[in-house]
Amino acid sequence: MTAQGSSPGASAKTHFDAVIIGAGFSGMYMLHSLRDKLDLNVTVFEAGDGVGGTWYWNRYPGARCDSDSYIYCYTFDKNLLQEWNWSERYPEQDEILRYLEHCAERFDLKPDIQFGKRVVEVIFDDNSELWTVRTDKGDSVTTRFVITAVGALSTANMPPFKGLGSFKGKCYHTSQWPHDGVDFTAKRVGVIGTGATAVQAIPEIAQQAKHLTVFQRTPAFCVPARNGRVDPEVTRARKADYDGIRQRIKGSFFGFELNFLPKGVLDTTPEEREQEFDRMWDAGGFAFWLANYQDMFFSKEANDIIADYLKRKIRSIVNDPVAAEKLTPKTYPYGTKRQPLDTNYFETFNKKNVLLVDAATDGSIEEITPNGVRAGGKEYPLDIIVIATGFDALTGPLKALGIKGRGGRMLAQEWEAGPQTYLGVAIAGYPNLFTITGPQSPSVLSNMPVSIEQHVEWITECIAHMRRNKLTTIEATPEAQDAWGAHVAEVVNATLMTSANSWYMGANIDGKAHRFLPYLGPEGVGGYRRKCAEVAEKDYEGFAFSSHGQGWTAHPIAAE
Template identity: 45%
Template sequence: MNATDPQTGSRPPASRDVNFDAIVIGAGISGLFQLHCLRDRLGMNVRVFEAGTGVGGTWYWNRYPGARFDSESYSYAYSFSQELLDEWDWSEHFAGQPETERYLNHVADKFDLRRSISFSSRVKSAHWREATRSWTITLENGSQHSCRFLVTAVGPLSAPTYPRVEGIDSFGGEAYHTGLWPKHAVTFDGKRVAVIGTGASGVQAITEIAKTAKTLTVFQRRPNWCKPLHNRPISKKEMKELRAWYPEMFRICSSTSSCFLHTPDTRKTFDLTPEEREAFWEKQYQTPGFSMWVGGFQDMMTDRAANDEVSRFVARKIRERVRDPKVAELLVPKDHGFGTRRVPQESGYYEVFNQPNVKLVSIFDDPIKRITRTGIELADSSIEFDMIVYATGFDAVTGSLDRIDIRGIGGEKLKDKWRGSLETFFGMLVKGFPNLFMVLGPHAALGNVPRSIEYNVLWITDLLAYMLALGHTYANPTQAGVDAWTESVMKAAEGLLSSEVDSWMTGINQNVEGKQTRIIARYSGSAPEFRAKADAVAAGGYRELELD
């Protein structure tokens, strides 16, 4: 899919009170590319509003110790510019946050994107005005701006949440959320540190904090299945080889189910002998990245007995790596099978719990009662700390949109609409909210996120190019189009073990009021199927949209 420039003069007439052709919310991976496509390819007058003081999105805010890719660096990078691919060298197979932030700053500078970005500009509300077919955007500083087209590039994991316990603001020591980590240096040397949460961010942060903290107490609600990352440096020679491999690599990403460099094994679990299965899993366990999660046997995510087998293998690995049998049992998940939730990649995580300065507390067994001025009060005891780190995740998928007061036709609130029934058109449009485009909204395909981002940005760009060429100023999905896509989303989730567990991918967040009931929050089918369906909409002249 390649966006093309409209013919000269095809831009829709702007109302006198519309400041911009398009406004983009967010200057992360999605927002930067969307800005480039709309401004530099379509010639639109575009403004990006970014809450932070710099570009990067996820890689701007999540600067906690240990933050890094769990997808291969080179498969995570932009593919739209050959020149960019030719000039950027990755130093590690799974790059850390500082390198990724540098990369995205390099992109912003290379394509001169900063001149169209307003930093320290958090969007408070976005209201549709039917009379002028435009959006009015209000920032937290009170300033207002208007546009014909609005694009949200806010990401599915960008609305941090804290545990719902008393006294969070009363703590007198240092307190940080992994998703809102400060730019200034944070030291753990000689300090009594608490980390609440053992999801992907917690796993990475805990491994680093344990190296220097005087004591580290980890508060775990539910353990996750984790697999070794096996990261290593990339030499100049290897980078040259990787660069030559780029065309084939991106072809592989476009053909796999989740856009990763791994694809499920065509065999079923019980087609092999126990010894053959063991050898296969051992090899995957030693392979870098997500190979064991997305490259397992084809029935791992649909057959409970098959999933039990691989879960037992990984459980055995945990017990082998953790010396204290009681601690090991606390770290082995009992409420979900391997791969049915996102699998954190780790570098020595389990060995951390062999250190004498590290203690694991199950808050199922000993709940947190409240945060006090000096530490954490549990049901049966109190512990004093110098620092508390909240690795408690995000209000995923809808949360970053819920935090903006978005109102469509008749003043309907997007948050209220989704409270009744979560439905979109390919995760990119919502009926009743004309000219609102979401790069990665609910029911979009996720997987290796930048690969999905590039496709969705180009799909939105092509739609706007089509509208500009025909003089259209209005796009709203039909109910029939929304119903058809929602049915596809529901059908793709049928039979998946992941649909039966609590996770952010099923809309569950115990820290957010009203998000304790499972829903289907994302498209669980394959990325090639997603693209084929979306391409068919474009090829058919967007009949599923009301264009005017």
């Protein structure tokens, strides 16, 4: 019996040129590139029953993209760019999933994807120089290359709440949402968390629930999304200019058509900067975060001026001054945590059926009881608990794969003190293993499809180079890896980013090492792209190749 969408041949084979783990944006394009451009024998293992990755699993109320739809898509195929039409500025989860399903059909990807199979072990054999990949369904295959396409935000963070198993009502994590939805009608609902996911879900849940209690540990700086239908004339202009758009986002700092203002906020008059702030606030989206004054991430004094504008906005929107103060961030600089885009988030706390419980002023969560949540010595009765506590970001999905490299070294153990990679795409001691948008690459600090395409294309050309030169393995050298890690730390330590207890720092997971996980600059996505190209041009500087061993061909004979 084969997995849904998988061809009998794909699931019967036991040896491949490459195994890809995950069938979201990354895994789908990686499959297309290796299979259709290099003519390799490839399979994909996907834990879900369909394509989509993040957009297959995250179906919570209000789930939608927070990158503009015209750039939150594949750009490698000009015809695809012209034929697909998005309905809104920020498409909802179901529309993005339809888009990815369309791409899977368009490029005939499903015959080489094995659905419903979660990878549990990835082991390198020093003698054969092959990887063995095993799944929870009993599959065991060998492969020369393993490419992880597991996503940076795919391992749920489930805090160890005391008494969670005793709750008599229903409990859901936002990243593991029932596919048939949840009915909140006439229910007392509690949402734990106020990050980017909760900011999307809370206004939607509040419209349906009898009563909503929001449990907040750290308030968020939010800016309006300003979602809506896109003017058809704007859409036509963008479709006519996609060559320019592709060039601009690839060379940009964050993978958007956004650039910092070429001056410091401290160099402006109060009137001038207020006008700029109003312009960005009214426009909505990430401009306030990613196209603000250039000293925002470096000077606390400059950051305070920008943060003060947002604090004034919160106080002007929320009617109850006590609730407004609870919702106003005071413990970290603006922009050092993930920027949530909101639609009526602060307005939701003006509703009579919504209560805010703040850890700092009302007491933190002590336990989950059979009837609700106890916080600050008070019990809040609930019928449904929604846990919106995010993810074990970047490292969690990779550590969960059971990866063992040369000499049996275990990735999960080696990364206990934080990730160590070269360019965020390779790891010393793990030959022929590539990590799409892995730790220490721009990944979550960029518009993800832009960084995904760059990694997929770089990996594809690297494997093509190996085939042309009859090379068997590639792996990062420890020296290059150490130098890259030092560079990542040096760049971010010059900013305010490390001063916040954010998931960028691993601070949301108990016991996780505090180390900045993605890569920030100094020239962002564009600079990183140039660095990777330079490494390739210098005969893959920082990598070691071998040409001994079994060798490989484009079409190894699969054992039946």
